[in-house]
Amino acid sequence: MPTAIVTGQPVPGSSLESDLRALGFEVSTAPDSAGTAALLAAVPADRRVAVVDARFVGHPHALRLGLTDPRFPLAAIPGAVTAQPAGRQALTSALAREAAAGGGTDLAVDGLVTALDADVHRPELGSLVAAVPADPQARNEARQAVAAVDDEAVRLKSAVKSRDGFFTTFFISPYSRYLARWCARRGLTPNQVTTASLLTALIAAGCAATGTRAGFVAAGVLLIASFVLDCTDGQLARYSLQYSTLGAWLDATFDRAKEYAYYAGLALGAARGGGHDDVWALALGAMILQTCRHVVDFSFNEANHDATANTSPTAALSDRLDSVGWTVWVRRMIVLPIGERWALIAVLTAATTPRITFCVLLVGCALAATYTTAGRVLRSLTRKARRTDRAARALADLADNGPLAGFASRVLPARLGSPLLVALAGVAVLTVSLFSGVTWAPVAGAVVYALASGQALARPLKGALDWLVPPLFRAAEYGTVLVLAGKSGVNGTLPAAFGLVAAVAYHHYDTVYRIRGDAGAPPAWLVRAIGGQEGRTLLVTVVAAVLTATQFEVALTVLAVAVAGLVLVESIRFWASAGAPAVHDEGEPA
Numbered sequence: 001m002p003t004a005i006v007t008g009q010p011v012p013g014s015s016l017e018s019d020l021r022a023l024g025f026e027v028s029t030a031p032d033s034a035g036t037a038a039l040l041a042a043v044p045a046d047r048r049v050a051v052v053d054a055r056f057v058g059h060p061h062a063l064r065l066g067l068t069d070p071r072f073p074l075a076a077i078p079g080a081v082t083a084q085p086a087g088r089q090a091l092t093s094a095l096a097r098e099a100a101a102g103g104g105t106d107l108a109v110d111g112l113v114t115a116l117d118a119d120v121h122r123p124e125l126g127s128l129v130a131a132v133p134a135d136p137q138a139r140n141e142a143r144q145a146v147a148a149v150d151d152e153a154v155r156l157k158s159a160v161k162s163r164d165g166f167f168t169t170f171f172i173s174p175y176s177r178y179l180a181r182w183c184a185r186r187g188l189t190p191n192q193v194t195t196a197s198l199l200t201a202l203i204a205a206g207c208a209a210t211g212t213r214a215g216f217v218a219a220g221v222l223l224i225a226s227f228v229l230d231c232t233d234g235q236l237a238r239y240s241l242q243y244s245t246l247g248a249w250l251d252a253t254f255d256r257a258k259e260y261a262y263y264a265g266l267a268l269g270a271a272r273g274g275g276h277d278d279v280w281a282l283a284l285g286a287m288i289l290q291t292c293r294h295v296v297d298f299s300f301n302e303a304n305h306d307a308t309a310n311t312s313p314t315a316a317l318s319d320r321l322d323s324v325g326w327t328v329w330v331r332r333m334i335v336l337p338i339g340e341r342w343a344l345i346a347v348l349t350a351a352t353t354p355r356i357t358f359c360v361l362l363v364g365c366a367l368a369a370t371y372t373t374a375g376r377v378l379r380s381l382t383r384k385a386r387r388t389d390r391a392a393r394a395l396a397d398l399a400d401n402g403p404l405a406g407f408a409s410r411v412l413p414a415r416l417g418s419p420l421l422v423a424l425a426g427v428a429v430l431t432v433s434l435f436s437g438v439t440w441a442p443v444a445g446a447v448v449y450a451l452a453s454g455q456a457l458a459r460p461l462k463g464a465l466d467w468l469v470p471p472l473f474r475a476a477e478y479g480t481v482l483v484l485a486g487k488s489g490v491n492g493t494l495p496a497a498f499g500l501v502a503a504v505a506y507h508h509y510d511t512v513y514r515i516r517g518d519a520g521a522p523p524a525w526l527v528r529a530i531g532g533q534e535g536r537t538l539l540v541t542v543v544a545a546v547l548t549a550t551q552f553e554v555a556l557t558v559l560a561v562a563v564a565g566l567v568l569v570e571s572i573r574f575w576a577s578a579g580a581p582a583v584h585d586e587g588e589p590a
Contacts, residue, residue, distance in 0.1 A: 001024065001025070001026045001047070002024060002025050002026070002047055002048035002049065002050065002068075003025060003026045003027075003028065003043045003047055003048075003049050003050070004020045004025035004026070004027050004028070004049075004050040004051075004052055004067070005027075005028050005029070005030055005036050005039045005040060005043075005049065005050065005051050005052070006020070006027060006028070006029045006030070006052050006053075006054050007029075007030045007031075007032070007033070007035070007036040007051055007052070007053060007054060007109065008031070008032075008053055008054035008055060009031065009054060010029070010054055011054055011055055011139075014054070014056075014057075016052065016054065016056055017029075019060045019063055020050075020052065020063065020067075022060065023060070023063060023064055023067065023068055024068070025050060025067075029054070033095065033098050033099040034099045036051060036095060036099075037092075037095045037096060037099045040091070040092060040095060041092070045085060045088060046085050047085070048082060048083070048084050048085070049082065049083055049088065049091070050067045050080060050081065050082040050083075051080070051081050051082075051091070051095070051109055051112065052067075052079065052080040052081075052109065053079040053080065053109040053110070053132050055079070055132050055133060055139070056078075056079035056080060056130070056131075056132055057129065057131050057132075057133055057139060057142040057143055057146065058077075058078075058079070058128065058129045058130035058131060058142075058146065059128045059129055059130070059146055059149065059151040059154070060151060061128060061151050061152075061154060061155045062077055062125050062128040062129065062130040063077070063080060063130075064155075064241060065077065065123040065125065065128075065241070066080050066081075066082065066123055066130070067080060067082040068082075068241050069121070069123065069241050069243065070084070070241070070243050070244070071121075071243050072084075072121035073086040073087035073090075073118070074087040074090060074091065074116065074118055074119065074120045074121065075120060075121040075122070075123065076113045076120050076121075076122055077122065077123065077125065077130040078110065078130045078131055078132060079109050079110065079130060079131065079132040080109060080130070081109055081112060081113050081116075081120070087118060090116055090117060090118040091112075091116065093117070094112055094115040094116045094117070095112055097115055098111060098112055098115060109132070110132065126154065126158070127149050127154060128149065128151070128154055129142060129145045129146045129149065131145075155239060156177050156178075156181060156239070157177075158238060158239075159177050159180055159181075159235040159236070159238045159239035160173045160177055160235060160238075161234070161238075164332075164337075164339070165332050165333065165337035165338070165339040165340055166329045166332055166333050166339075166340065167333075167339035167340045167343050168231060168337075168338075168339035171339075171343075172227065172228055172231050172339065173231060173235070176228050176231045176232045176235060177235050177239075179228070179232045179235075180232045180235035180236040180239050181239060183232065183236050184236055184239055184240045188236070189236075189242055189247075190233040190234070190236045190237040190242050190244075190247050190251075191233075191244070191246055191247050191250055193229055193232050193233040193236055194229075194230075194233040194247070194250045194251055194254055195250070195254075196229050197226045197227075197229035197230045197232075197233060197254065197258065198226075198254045198257065198258055200222055200225050200226040200229060201222070201223065201226035201257075201258035201259075201261065201262060202258070202261055203222055204218075204219045204220075204221075204222035204223045204225075204226060204262060204265070205219070205261045205262045205264065205265030205266075206265060207219040207222060207265070208262065208265035208266045208268070208269045208349060208354075209264075209265040209266075209268035209269045209272065210269060210272065211268070211269040211270065211271070211272035211273035211274075212269075212273070215269065216269065216349050216350055217349075217350045219262075219265065219266075219269075219346075219349050219350070220345075220346035220347060220349040220350035221346070221350070223262060223342055223345065223346040223349070224342070224343065224346050226258060227338075227339065227342045227343075230254075230255065230258075230338075233251065234251070245575055245576070245577075246575060246576065248513065248517065248575065249513075249571070249572075249575030249576075252509065252510075252512075252513040253506065253509060253510070253571075255338065256291075256505065256506070256509055257506075259290070259338075259342075260287050260502055260505075262345070263283040263286055263287055263358075263498075264283060264495075264498060266279070266283060266349065266354040266357060266358070267279050267280045267282075267283040267354065267495070267498075269354055270353070270354035270355060273353075273354075275353070277353070277354065277355055278491070278494075279354050279355050279358055280494035280495055280498060281482065281485075281486050281494055282355065282358035282359065282362065283358060283498060284481075284482050284485075284494060284497060284498045284501060285358075285362060285482060286358055286361050286362055286365070287498065287501060287502065287505070288474075288475070288478040288479065288482060288501060289362060289365050289366065289369065290365060291474060291478065291501075291505045291508070291509075292369070292471050292474050292475050292478070293365065293368070293369045293372070294509070294512075295398070295470055295471040295474045295508065295512075296369070296372065296373055296376070296468075296471045297372075298398065298470075298512045299395060299398055299467040299468070299469075299470045299471055300376045300380075300467050302391060302394040302395060302398065302467070302515065303387055303391050303394075303395060303461075303466070303467035304380075304383075304385060304387075304391070304467075305391075306388050306390060306391060334367075334368060334371055335368045335371065335372050336364050336365060336367075336368040341361070341364075341365075344360065344361065344364065345357060345361060348360055348361075377465060377468075380464045380465055380467070381464055381465070383464075385464075386462075387461075387462040389460070391461075391462070392460035392461045392462050394515050395461040395466060395467060395469065395470060396457055396460075396461060397511060397515060397520070397521035398470040398508075398511060398512065398515070399453075399456070399457055399461075399469055399470045399473055399533070400470075400473065400507075400508060400511065400527065400532060400533045401453055401454065401457055401473075401527075401532050401533065401534060402527055402528060402530075402531050402532010402533065402534060402535040402536075403528050403531075403532060403535065404450050404453075404454075404531070404532060404534050404535045404538065405450055405453040405454035405457065405532060405534045405535075406454060407454070408450055408451045408453070408454030408455065409454035409455060409457065409458045410454075412451060412454070412455060418459075418463055418466075419456045419457065419458075419459055419461055419463060419466050419469055420456075420463060420465050420466055420468055420469055420472075422452050422455045422456045423452060423453070423456040423468075423469045423472050423473065424472065425452055426448060426449040426450075426451070426452025426453060426455075426456070426476075427449065427452075427472050427473075427475070427476045429445050429448045429449060429452070430442075430445040430446060430448070430449040430476055430480065430537070431445075431476075431479075432445065433445025433446070433448075434479075434480060434483045434484070435483070439545050440545050442480070442484065442541040442544065442545065443538070443541045443542055443545050445541070446480070446534075446537050446538040446540075446541040446542075447538065449476060449534060449537060449538075450534040450535070450537070450538055453473065453533070453534040454534075456469055457469075473533050473534075474508065474533075476533075476537065477504065477533045477534075477536060477537045478501050478504070478505075480537050480540055480541065481497045481500055481501055481540055481556075482497060482501075484497075484540060484541065484544040484552075485497035485552075485556065488544070488549040488552050488553065489549055490549045490550055490552070490553050492553045492557075493549065493552060493553040493556065496553050496554075496556035496557040496560060497556055499556075499557065499560035499561075499564070500556050500559055500560035500563065502560075502564075503560050503563040503564035503567065504530075504533075504536065504563060506564070506567055506568070506571070507522070507530065507563070507567040507571075510522065510567065510571045514574070519574075522567075522570060522571075522574075523570070526566060526567065526570050529566055530562075530563050530566055530567065536559075536563075539559070540556075540559075543555045543556075
């Protein structure tokens with residue numbers, strides 16, 4: 001149980017101690033800085049500890065935001081500060097300095113925060129009150145301010161993301177926030193709701209796989225229900241501040257698992273329906289397009305979030321457009337975010353056929369990808385950003401080069417050109433070879449592509465458009481699997497290819513969320529074991545050239561199982577470990 005130390009003289013009529021106990025703290029009191037230091041030293045090192053000024057006046061949710069969020073080692077609001085085990089030493093040192101300097105109760109907390117030699121998270125309180133009144137009149141005014149603001153209404157509103165899509169904002173969040181509160185009051189956790197959302201989506205996929213009209217209608221309804229739960233889990237996490245490492249992993253992966261499992265269900269349903277339609281190539285194409293869209297998002301954000309002098313006329317225009325209400329919603333809908341996308345898929349599933357569903361989805365996602373990528377390219381060309389070494393390292397990790405590319409960069413020491421141009425040349429050669437009609441041409445194209453992959457990362461990815469290198473590599477690898485599986489002519493090859501791309505895509509998503517949590521890329525042994533993106537690309541072209549069509553199907557299946565097994569075991573090990581970052585995914589615009 002975390003410990004809260006209330007420092008200073010008690011204030012008559014204060015509900016501070018009861019509010020802290022309601023938040024799960026064990027409460028102790030100390031008259032001054034020296035007594036606070038003694039109590040702090042007695043708290044076990046593995047506990048969260050908070051120091052709160054006895055004169056504090058404010059909303060309970062302000063205390064909750066400041067003292068219970070597990071994502072930050074140190075956090076503070078006016079009159080209160082908290083430290084997790086990682087921040088205890090900084091808090092103890094600052095308090096010792098305050099005590100040695102003879103700091104009074106008026107400095108025991110706010111002065112203590114100022115004295116901290118570490119980064120302190122300060123949550124946005126909005127209309128919530130958190131104050132340390134200096135006299136009875138100020139205390140009375142602060143209490144009136146507390147009474148004037150509905151703490152629960154603010155808490156409920158803050159559970160909803162401030163920036164969300166049109167469909168989510170107007171058709172889901174108005175009631176899902178109340179569902180989140182209902183879950184919180186019954187002790188349900190975000191992870192349980194996330195799991196319920198996954199199970200609902202899997203049932204929806206199973207209904208779609210029946211191939212019947214009733215199954216398609218049920219699948220559409222259940223897909224929307226799964227999305228409601230998907231919104232609820234994040235709102236529940238924000239409502240109750242229940243962030244966890246396991247929750248980060250579940251939330252980061254289940255959205256993609258749900259969507260891609262549903263694609264597979266639609267493909268199975270099309271094959272089993274009256275028309276016996278084979279849409280596996282469309283399903284795989286939709287998965288590839290959506291994954292590449294996400295990689296564009298991730299790469300652009302990683303390249304620019306800590307860049308210096310990071311301004312551009314295009315970004316300024318975008319900010320001005322955001323000040324015009326209707327343009328905000330139009331722009332959010334154009335990119336076809338997850339809410340709009342799932343609503344589109346659900347309605348089309350219930351009303352049309354899987355082939356129509358996939359065709360509309362592919363066209364919509366392609367237009368959205370063109371719009372977002374073009375805007376980001378324009379921003380990159382017009383901004384004067386200087387990218388950091390961290391950004392270059394993140395982009396290199398996202399590229400997912402393996403040992404073959406590393407060998408190529410060593411045997412070809414000459415630098416052939418800018419990273420993006422080299423990558424484009426390699427992808428172009430690979431693409432031409434795949435459609436040449438010559439059996440061994442894809443193998444030669446993959447060799448050239450592997451050499452280009454190594455050369456592309458021979459220099460730090462700090463160019464204006466170098467963030468496009470990882471999405472190019474994703475499109476090249478996934479596209480190679482799709483083209484060769486489609487050319488095999490064996491019914492089971494495309495489903496096997498779907499499984500392989502899904503396994504590799506999971507590895508790439510896992511890499512993204514590790515980088516986001518400042519935990520670095522997956523271990524080098526894992527990248528070597530699964531070959532790197534260029535190694536897998538070359539391997540698929542070789543087995544396609546050497547084996548018969550039926551054997552190629554078996555090889556893809558074996559490769560999919562092997563990759564999935566390795567990346568899942570390592571991913572689960574990492575996210576279940578104590579060293580994994582305590583984050584909660586806020587969702588991607590795409």
